[in-house]
Amino acid sequence: MSRLKLGMVGGGQGAFIGAVHRMAARLDGEWDLVAGALSSDPERALASSRALGLDDARSYSSFSAMAEAEAARPDGIDAVAIVTPNHVHADVAIAFLSIGIHVICDKPLAATEAQAQDIAQAVKASGKCFVLTHNYTGYPLIRHARELVKSGALGDIRVVQVEYAQDWLAEEVSNKQADWRTDPSKSGAGGCVGDIGTHAYNLASFVTGLKATSLSADLSTFVDGRRLDDNAQVMLRFEGGAKGMLWSSQVAVGNENALKLRVYGSKGGIEWAQENPNVMSFTRLGEPKQLLTRGGPGTTAEDTRIPPGHPEGYLEAFGTIYSDAALFIRAHDRDARDTQGSLLPDIHDGLAGMAFVTACVDSSSKDAAWVSL
Amino acid sequence: MSRLKLGMVGGGQGAFIGAVHRMAARLDGEWDLVAGALSSDPERALASSRALGLDDARSYSSFSAMAEAEAARPDGIDAVAIVTPNHVHADVAIAFLSIGIHVICDKPLAATEAQAQDIAQAVKASGKCFVLTHNYTGYPLIRHARELVKSGALGDIRVVQVEYAQDWLAEEVSNKQADWRTDPSKSGAGGCVGDIGTHAYNLASFVTGLKATSLSADLSTFVDGRRLDDNAQVMLRFEGGAKGMLWSSQVAVGNENALKLRVYGSKGGIEWAQENPNVMSFTRLGEPKQLLTRGGPGTTAEDTRIPPGHPEGYLEAFGTIYSDAALFIRAHDRDARDTQGSLLPDIHDGLAGMAFVTACVDSSSKDAAWVSL
């Protein structure tokens, strides 16, 4: 089976997440990167494209030129990966969707609710696939956790504790990554809560299958002069009565990418941490705690590539999103539409994430009053 | 030096915390238990007292009889340990304090704010020592953490995450321990938040040296028919701008006594968990995480009994409270009053804990509105 053809917008030299998308796309051999508008600076775009071995003819200096040209080629791209800062997502996504090209977009969905709605409309109008890279949902044990919840092994969900702690912004930092993330015009109204809080929120929803109905948020900015929050503390209420706490921080010294999820129900509890993602604890009420391993006893080997005890990591989880996207897009292109059973985060997750950020900012501005979602 | 003489109210057969107090008191050889009103049931009181090898003459069937008799004896007790359910603390404490006997009292201070104030008044009027057994403050690494904060090694405190999770009340349970703890008339207005939330709150304050100025609490009761909360989620604001989250739960399946404290400042962070209390991580911003061990490199051996790598536990930390109490009481009896430098939790911590419970219940009843402390 021939590989799908991928284009990329953003991700030129000096960027972080673009390289991640490229490795993820390569890992399972489902995609070939063949075109790019890798930077808004034409020189950097070309240099980046050459470093990646792309054909000069498919190195574009604007995403709109790229959309038009690729749509016109018989061997044009099947999908575009959008890996720009948040405020650019909407224009790019709409350009490609409207011209009939599938979109794989980094999170959060956009910088503003209005942009998010525009994208949603374009998705609907185009009938094209839209995948949002909430990559942590690609971890096999996270998918297993979701199955455990679904199967009733945890009983009624009562408590959801989720957190994502980092420390890279504990001081004033100036570099390409930090600059746009702390700039409201590029990042949107949420700082830490948008950048990583949305991951935590998405993960909790993905595993529990529950929607939060309201939240109360206390956002803080601890570093002088910073214009967006760098620490978010949120209480959540879920449909069905479960209660949650979400903490995201970029100033928690000693934490690198400490995304952790704990879910407790009437019959069982699970605990998982991203930094060592190949193990998850699972306790049935009154029984000893079990350590489930990725692909080990009591779990399926689905979505895993190598035997238990050989660690898979962040790139493999991300790669699963890309491989699932390939499956999804092939099915879509073959059958017009077949989203049955896909675990891929989509436009609805993107809108939910935007609503979460908006509600957090709103609640925090009202002294952490409860805000509906 | 001869040992101090201890009496005990409560803690008869079938009780839990009384036996803990007795082991803690014995550990360092500073105390002899010589008298008791171990149960309100005279037969059980006598049987319990005999099982402990007490002189029948000093086995009392009421605490008031005990207070009078012991105060009258030339070899009467130096202090009484109160290990009854919460609603009895006040009467007992006042009886002993007013007759001139020092008090060591289990937490929380009382079942109601009014009782708490009565105790506080009795402490003040009597001039006697009053120690509240927030035993977790006796862990050497917790005391070291406090020193680290005080020394400025963490910089300005920004974020305080504290939690105490258990699962023993995940279902309806009926036994001596569960019954009074879930009975508002004995436990007070707080269930889980009073029983273990106060420990978490006290620990955070002890280590950071910060007072919370307000809180927003969402209390839940997940088990049908239970009359008090079994899960508490609280957001905290501290003087100086630090923000905190506190979670206490008795329904978090897979957790036994998972008390955890994490404190992050502008220069460093610490993380500690009670279930493996002989290690604490400490990270200076930009440096590798260090694992400090109890009595190991970078810590003092103060308040430790055995070399690093030989684990001390809950009873040793509790024993430190008793040994410090002995020191404190000897100093008091010698010098009229010498509380300089004592780390012992006292009446002020007791009142702070009561205020915390009251505020949580109040806030929760107002849809988690902020309540001042």
Place this chain on the structure above:
Amino acid sequence: MSRLKLGMVGGGQGAFIGAVHRMAARLDGEWDLVAGALSSDPERALASSRALGLDDARSYSSFSAMAEAEAARPDGIDAVAIVTPNHVHADVAIAFLSIGIHVICDKPLAATEAQAQDIAQAVKASGKCFVLTHNYTGYPLIRHARELVKSGALGDIRVVQVEYAQDWLAEEVSNKQADWRTDPSKSGAGGCVGDIGTHAYNLASFVTGLKATSLSADLSTFVDGRRLDDNAQVMLRFEGGAKGMLWSSQVAVGNENALKLRVYGSKGGIEWAQENPNVMSFTRLGEPKQLLTRGGPGTTAEDTRIPPGHPEGYLEAFGTIYSDAALFIRAHDRDARDTQGSLLPDIHDGLAGMAFVTACVDSSSKDAAWVSL
């Protein structure tokens, strides 16, 4: 029930293990320390004894004087704890046993095989109780591990990996503890292998119930000028075909008291580490790993004092040896002899430990040739 009366030989000011024995003896309220020959230096003996609150009349300047005097008193001691350097054990033990006083003796049994045999003869001749404080056998999960093996839950034992690593002798060290341990005339022919290797060996035997039939040892002395081994690497062959490795080291930088045991059989495996002794992993072949906790689901609460999740440690395990010794001695004194079911390490374990040290030294001197046990 009145407490048993304990005497102590050794353990004066500056000593380590004497204080441990005293705390262990106090913990459960089964023993009162009433007499001591705490130092061979009379002044230090008296000062030490007063610091402990002993009656001056029962502070002896020689163990032989103590044995005679205590045997003659109507309220004489029930047992003596021997906490001297190894080379003194035999004389003291024989003195007390022959005069009819039970002995609790620190490990290893003696400095030489000849001394060990003399003690064994005295035990036999006297009919008195002899307890060797291989304290790690007092850990509840170690006892549970023994039960698991006995129950067949692990199947046929195949592999036993045991180790005890420290780093306190990684450099030349001079203090009371180090000096006698590195002096062949006091410690015996084994250095590290005698001091902690015997603990590891005893633990492996205790849990598996297997005797080693032969061993091959490579002892090393890494610190210049040291006269005894500070690192021991040993291969073991057990009856029934199991194979083992034992490593003990006092120069393994970064290890405090890292005693670890792993046992694998045809049906299951267990793993336990002393530094966090309240958890043990247990895996049945083909099933998820379980984390058993002390007193938690799947284990008994026997030999535990406090609920799971409240850590017990080294002193509690040591205390269990003392409490079991009290039970054992009471039963013996009542029924002439009742050792049925006692888990206490005894003279046979002491002889086995000596044989282990002798074999290791012998094997190592023969280029690690196999030596029978």
Place this chain on the structure above:
Amino acid sequence: MSRLKLGMVGGGQGAFIGAVHRMAARLDGEWDLVAGALSSDPERALASSRALGLDDARSYSSFSAMAEAEAARPDGIDAVAIVTPNHVHADVAIAFLSIGIHVICDKPLAATEAQAQDIAQAVKASGKCFVLTHNYTGYPLIRHARELVKSGALGDIRVVQVEYAQDWLAEEVSNKQADWRTDPSKSGAGGCVGDIGTHAYNLASFVTGLKATSLSADLSTFVDGRRLDDNAQVMLRFEGGAKGMLWSSQVAVGNENALKLRVYGSKGGIEWAQENPNVMSFTRLGEPKQLLTRGGPGTTAEDTRIPPGHPEGYLEAFGTIYSDAALFIRAHDRDARDTQGSLLPDIHDGLAGMAFVTACVDSSSKDAAWVSL
């Protein structure tokens, strides 16, 4: 820069390590798989090749046909990956080397010493690159450990404890992976010791930079009817006086791929475990233990792809071997020969591994007598 062209021998449907090599080769975009003799069964070879999207013209049914054809093509492969069972390595390697094609070969080098020597001769005669995929040397923290040792941060190396424990062969197992690994005609004289013991041995040598001078090995076969060892216990003596223990097992119930390395020197110690490879402890004598993270403070970000806290795993380490191989081969092809500074395991490591297996089998057959290396 255009990608290097890779061929593969072995690795058809049902194989394990072939897929790993392919993912590793893809990850960093340095290689394109363009040709294969994926199975000795022509039908399976073709089916496998089609599933991978190879051109039918470059799907060969024999490795010799492939070597000739590819050498003759102007766009022939730059290197061949050999992922067959051990006994086939030599013939394949020699065929490709002699015709001028670089070789990347799975470990161990061969099934017999004679085969190994033949390969070595072919490497020498051909002047071509030969890379042995001791993939664990690709873990960034393992490379950092090597640097630490080299820098003198650990002082003189004293003790090396290495182990690789699995449990997948704890019972009789029959499948493609198990069958050849337990068949002496395919695997060679070593079972577990050859399959994973060589990894452990290589890792210890790689990190310490030390060669073992002699060893004493006790190999066991615990599963009835198995023809090769499934458990190996080995004592090692290194040049310079360091002592080591190596344990490899395929019957250690509860272990998946528990490769662990601990190295202790006069000034420091390190501890690392493959199952959570993004953290390594490092202790300087007398200082707190540090937890170094991949790319985190105190380490370089070399050979890492993503920020610390985002776990990389087995495939990334394997990918680093492939990317380094690409660098190495490009340099070789450009400059005739430039191996300066390469960390890649090569023919010498392969021979050392074979010598290790031979010595273990030899020693074990002589009751674990010391055998020189």
